[in-house]
Amino acid sequence: MEFSFKKRSVWRLYLAYTLLFLVLAACIFGIYVLNGHTLILDRDPLNQHLPLMAKWREAVVNFLQHPRQGFHLWSWQFGLGADTFQVYSYYTMGDVFAYLALLFPAAKITLAYQVILVVRMYCVGLAFVYFASHFKFRDYVILAGAATYLVNSFLLYACVAQPFFTTPFILFPLIVVQIERVLQGGSAWPLLGVFTWMLISNYYLAFVLGIGAMFYLVLRVATHYRKTLNYGKTFLKLAFAAVTSILLSSVMLVPELIAVMNSTRAGSEFANGLKTYPLYYYLFLPKQLINGSDWYFIFWSALGIVSIGFIALVYIYSRPKKYPLLTISLGMSLIMLLIPAIGAVFNGMMSASNRWTLLIYLPLAMAVCILIQDAPTLDHHTLWILNWATVVYLLILIVTYFFQNDTAMFMPVIFLILSLLALWMINLHHLANPDRWLLLLVVVNAGFNAIYAASPYNGGFAKEMLNRGEYQVITANRYGNLDAGLDRTAPYRVNTISNNRIIADHKFDNDLTTGLHNIDSYYSLQNHFLGQFNDSLQNIQYTANIPIRQADDRSVLNNFYGVKYIFAQSDGKNATKVPAGYLQDKLTDPIINFDKGQPSDAKSIKDLTPIQTIRYKTEQNFPLLYWQDSYISQARYNKLSPTAKERALASGVVVNNSSKATKGLKAADLKGNVLPVKSQLISNRFNKIDPSHLKYTDGDETYQLQFPDLQTKKGRARYKKTELHIDFSKIKYTPFSMKEQLKYEQQHVAEMATNPGTVINERFNRYKYWRYHVISGSPDISFKLFFGSRFGTAEISQSKQSVLSLFKRVKNGTVNIGYYRGSLPQKLSFEPSKLGNYELKYQVVAENLGAKYDREVATIRRHGIQDLQFGQNELSGRITTQRTGILTSSIPYSSGWTATVDGKPAKVLRTNQAFLGLRLSAGTHRIRFTYHLPGLHEGALVSLVGLLWTLVCAAVSVILYRRKRA
Template structure:
């Protein structure tokens, strides 16, 4: 056994162990829990299912099928895809998707995840070997703790964050070299790669990098030597600057995109109230104590052994007081960052995360592992008395947590943690007492550590399955039989530039996976200007991140070129005619769909735009008035295309109206633009809780009208709408978000609701109420005068932009303009679009803060539009210069050393 132990003192064997141990543990847990290809479940869960896999599929099409890396027509009416690439896909491991076919992107993501976890183990081993000045199997114990810390196992579905995990040890080692040997290459290149792979998480790494630089300088040098600190700090700044410069080709265009389109969602909280109870926080150091990723605690577990060793770091006399103070101060600062809202938000770029909190907790776990390893290397006879106290304290805490918090320290987890604490303590004792059995103790420690992280990994995977549900692999491959074939049939029939949507999409990003030009979209770097304007028009939303088409809106279906709709149920919408079907799916064509460009009255559009965007949780704009403004004048005359409907009767079944000041105050304080057609904000309460309750409105429809409603109910997701006794929603899949019949519902169904098309008849709209009481803050009922609207559509069709050619990032066309006016393009405004008119540069306007426009004089014109992500060209130049400067710097340093 000693020979085997000596074998792992060799660098290649130790590094191989450090890679394959976490890789294998994670892989085996996937296999045991039935994740494909080892079972029926896919790796797809939460945002990995709704966003990332679709983005990877689009990237696959970029690499294999020639789609544009700069721009995508498929998502959110059109978007800067380089921003999406920078946030989600810039990892060098993304190239692995080319070794899989398009249908097996989920398996490619699984391989990426396992490789990143394994690489994290290897780089941490490299770092610890240098810092501890030794190379043996126990180093792999601590590197495995790091590679499979709770941050990794809980947030592994955010695969784009994992690159920072394997790069962080290299950056820290680079700082060590910068401080001690004047070698700058490792620091600069590893930091640059971190900025490139994910600009968001690299912000947090950057903060910690600065903190770590201060820490290591204080440990290595006399902190009173200001001159020496300044010299080192200058080189640190130069190195950081070069790293940022090398990443400019992706960071600069991403920054410019965010700066132009990002919507502020909250005020920065300056409260000193703690985020959580310290006892709850302490529980997160133990195995398997993991809770919700929606608003849970920091994920700080990094092996139960760290719970025993970290306190001993501050006890041992073999570590200097200065080092203890420095590391203790940083650890305290990080704990306060978790606890204090202001510091926590600062770590997140002063923007609160939507779910998945404490995204910087991995740096705290990194410190835990380092401090634990540092203590382990000096652990001796002198620490046994202190170890005894630490063991008893933690056993007491485990039992206490089992009593006061049984929801997350269940009896099985309590027993597992007691077992781990006792066995780790025994092995530490044997490390001191059985010095001639070093090999046996080392391998036993490795085995227990592997069991430790394996259990926690299993709990993490199970948590994701319980909280969100892993998508069935077959369900991903074929969400609906014939769905993809139907989409392809439309594309083959009509290869032109138009939009299409479906009424039964599985995710907000289906368009990017299946290759159609849709409206519905979700990503964290979305176009805030577009999304907020679309909210005003009545489209579904979540903050400024999600844009949802739903069943569409007849008027903007026409104005935005929505030419086809695929539905699995009859489509009750004026203008849409069924032209074909595939299996259970019907293809509807919109006879009113306008081209991507057409002439509009310039005086009806705002060209100033908004400098700052502010998101409100609930949009109270009268969307029908906004629709009327966008549709524009008919023959130069103002027209109400949407008209408010007044019910001929309103009946409350098992409900009574309760006078309330609460909603009035709330609306007044928020200073929202309101329009209440029927009554003021009211509170409704059930008369008998055990019986159904509803509001029934009866409308007398005159002529041909498409009816809509916009309700604002507090809380959301507790009311359903029926029209003439029929529900408007349906249920898809399983889980809390599967029932789409709830309206309004915060995530899925909160825009204006299409009630159907009617002609000269009475219509009953019933709103069923589930809870005891609701606040009805807004209730709008409107009808679209179809005949009048179609006259306006015919008017707009008189001056179309006839598209002669288009690519992934360009459009060419001709137009005959009757009088000086604006060319409206239903393409989201972005500074990356450049236009020429008859070969000459033309100014691109921002219409209504959302869309492209060009002012055109009377006559026939040739229009050309081309997109390049803003800042990309400059970024490439800066990156090349920075790379050359870094190479030159390293060459000069090397030459001086020789």
């Protein structure tokens, strides 16, 4: 097929596409509406996309009304506080569609968000129509290609779960057209415009699209222009477009790259450690091609196009010399899908995420167009090739069906057979208007895929869409309405109990709607110092995207972060696992659930347990900034256990990379901060277990972690007012091989057959267990360690390598069992989740939160900064110190912070690994911290140079064009 830039009448084509989109949009989005849902998924859209769009709209409106004030570059509502640019630039700032929200009033932001979702999808198909109109395709053929391109598993998921992932589907066809324009000797200016849009929209997606553009350029030149291209002139045009677009975008790119390099994403394990994908991935990959309703196939390899797409692929590969670009690119894509390292490279050298597959839908849709264009002229030989290929493919699907009976494949298979029959009918009976019949088949197939994906009863994401009006209700009741009346200007923070959901069925991390400062935050870019801090304290809730979460309900961490209020649901998980010093402050009206969670011996309503939302309050939260005159050297700090590091936050301050700053300060008193607790692991088989060589072969075997010292009254008295931690310095899990796994499971079945006359079907059991493990992806590295106490179950877990953004290799961790005002328990239950070999090295410790801790906290609170005031991108206050010391804080450190003391510049220190600090001499001082966006000044200068360069080039182009016309 040849690109052509000759003008053709397209207004009827675009009108027809608009009508087609209305039909498909009714299928994609209409089911949600009919079932009373919105287009707001309760995951990232609830936590990030919608509230961030609302906040960004508010920021833009404020800027337009008060341009001299500029933008807030630092926000206290993003967790502990964060650079707003690194958040907004990833999600909204460069997204042209986000600015459509300005057309709606603030009260209609949820409507704006949903309308924008639909507009994005319309533009996806529009971009394909624009692209395909450069070929000699008939209009109905282009419309069939647009339906194929628009309705696929990737987009059916992304359009509601990750809306900005629809933008590359718009950009990639435009990039290809403009590269082709340059290759044919045309202007590079349109390519410059598309590249600039690409770079500004999102740096991650620009990275993927950039690689895709290079692949297209190389393959297109190699397969078509190799002998005819004017290489010198073409290179200059491409270089002009690429370099100029980078210059123009630098005001965004430079700060973004600095943010990425200083984020928790840096240093992630390549491909999550995978060399190959699990067996089930390869087993089920073939059916993914036409499984259009499966929008979350593992590792983002969703595919899921209309069924005729398989036949189109076979047709293309039956003519490889005629379509070399398509056959090579799609063949390479198949190979790339088989190798985790490829996905990791496209994903910025991180997890093996095949989001790059967004690039292959364009050639797949083109293949469908070519087949439908040629359908009237297919010969019998070609049809028999398509016939036999389809038969083989159906046999493969049947095999996978017997392995996993996926009923979602029923209709795709029907449409596959109908597509083949339609091609035969067109050939044998010379049907009139074959394009229309095939278009109808494609549209019905696409519509069915979309409807099935949106159906709330098929096990997909549809049931996780918010109900109509629910966003407003749940954001207003984020804390059960117990936040009403709380001061939004005071420098304190709030938290919730781990895994304790106040709003049922929805998991919150970010809080961008109440005006309170929740320590939890969930963004793609997080401060890497904050990540290192939580990692060194072995916060088991830490991940790259969510560095704190609820800090595992650890008392000292909550105090250190300045958490004054904690909210909990009384019937939720861990409801009684309240950190030390947090007392009931306010409760909602009680509600009785007569059918669940009630004592069996209740005689009246008074004996029943009510359900309430509870607000806990403490007077031990640390000030946002405070002065300490006791220090802990870096060498001493490094030798401390994770719990001892946490407890030391109240005893002294660590100043990182500056030993001079602590000169003249006294060493912190760390004695008695942490008390060791002797422990032993006992099996319910009454065996004493060596945890460093734990071979777990029976899933029904359980263990007790016993504490001999707590058997006596004297021993129990020693550990009063302590928080019980298990510090794991080593966690290593080695799964059994498949053969070993099956052997032990068979052995367990035999041991459980205690009734006389029992006959065990070993062959069936072997197949059952083997099938289960293959589908589950085992043997794999994932596991969980469960510890049971009166507070509930605490756990430390290793996720599967198929978990992408939130994957973390667990080699250690500290489990908080809970705070015991009275005696510690004499034992805990312990149970691993999976069979295998465990190497566990741990120390059970009691974190002392008694009188010494109370005195230290009282001192810290007395030494808090006074007259604290928050300005735009700055904060200031006054403090009086009796002697030289360190002003420290729980404000995340960044190179963007500068400080003055009494109006004079002062060196900003990094304290306690991750937080702002200053060295202060004795006396009364006025402190001011100011935040500047790192890289903004440099990026703006580069963009200014790029703008001047662009204007000069534009002027030269106009002069040359006029001379040529003259």
